[in-house]
Amino acid sequence: xxxxxxxxxxxxxxxxxxxxxxxxxxxxxxxxxxxxxxxxxxxxxxxxxxxxxxxxxxxxxxxxxxxxxxxxxxxxxxxxxxxxxxxxxxxxxxxxxxxxxxxxxxxxxxxxxxxxxxxxxxxxxxxxxxxxxxxxxx
Numbered sequence: 001x002x003x004x005x006x007x008x009x010x011x012x013x014x015x016x017x018x019x020x021x022x023x024x025x026x027x028x029x030x031x032x033x034x035x036x037x038x039x040x041x042x043x044x045x046x047x048x049x050x051x052x053x054x055x056x057x058x059x060x061x062x063x064x065x066x067x068x069x070x071x072x073x074x075x076x077x078x079x080x081x082x083x084x085x086x087x088x089x090x091x092x093x094x095x096x097x098x099x100x101x102x103x104x105x106x107x108x109x110x111x112x113x114x115x116x117x118x119x120x121x122x123x124x125x126x127x128x129x130x131x132x133x134x135x136x137x138x
Contacts, residue, residue, distance in 0.1 A: 004005025025065035026135065027072070031117045033062070034083035035126035036095050037076050041133045046101050054080025055096075058138060063093040089117045097138075098131035 023029075042048060060082040060104040061070040076082045084094075092115045097108035115126050131138070 014107040022047075023087055023088050025092055025117075027064075027086050027087055027088075029088030029117075030111070030120045031087045031089065031124070032083055032085045033087060033092060033094060033115050033117065033124045033126055034081065035094065035113070036080040036128050037082065038128040038130050039079065039133045039138070041136055042101070043074045046103065046134075046136050050135070051096070052133065055133075055138065056080060058096055058131075060096050062096060063095075065090050065092070087117055087124045089119055089122075094126055094129065096131055099134050101132045 037058045037060060039053055039055045040049060041051045041053070043050060052059055054076075056076055056078045058076045058080070059073050060076060061073045062084050063069070064071040072084060074082050074084065084092075089102040093112050094135055095112040098111045100107065100109050112127050113126050113129055115124055117124055
């Protein structure tokens with residue numbers, strides 16, 4: 001009986017340790033998320049498509065899990081690529097700001113991609129974040 005009680009106590013402690021070691025999404029891991037930001041450039045009334053291209057020097061943000069604020073930001077490379085490194089498994093929200101093609105507001109709106117890392121040492125390539133620009137301006 002004593003051995004059973006000791007064993008149950010030991011297993012309870014092990015269970016607490018294992019569950020408390022589970023890390024939320026964020027930095028500190030071995031995985032990465034990369035992708036590109038692609039622009040569709042229109043005239044000021046969004047009636048004429050003037051060009052399409054990958055956007056250099058554009059801010060891209062990452063939100064870790066269910067947090068309310070962004071965890072990190074990075075600028076795209078000359079060819080529109082970005083990469084967030086050293087991430088743990090979990091769900092992430094990647095976004096960049098775009099002009100509002102519906103002309104409902106002059107403010108920029110977030111274009112969001114949800115990305116999931118399922119295991120350590122995973123390199124996830126997200127689909128393009130497609131934004132709208134007006135007369136070549138982000």
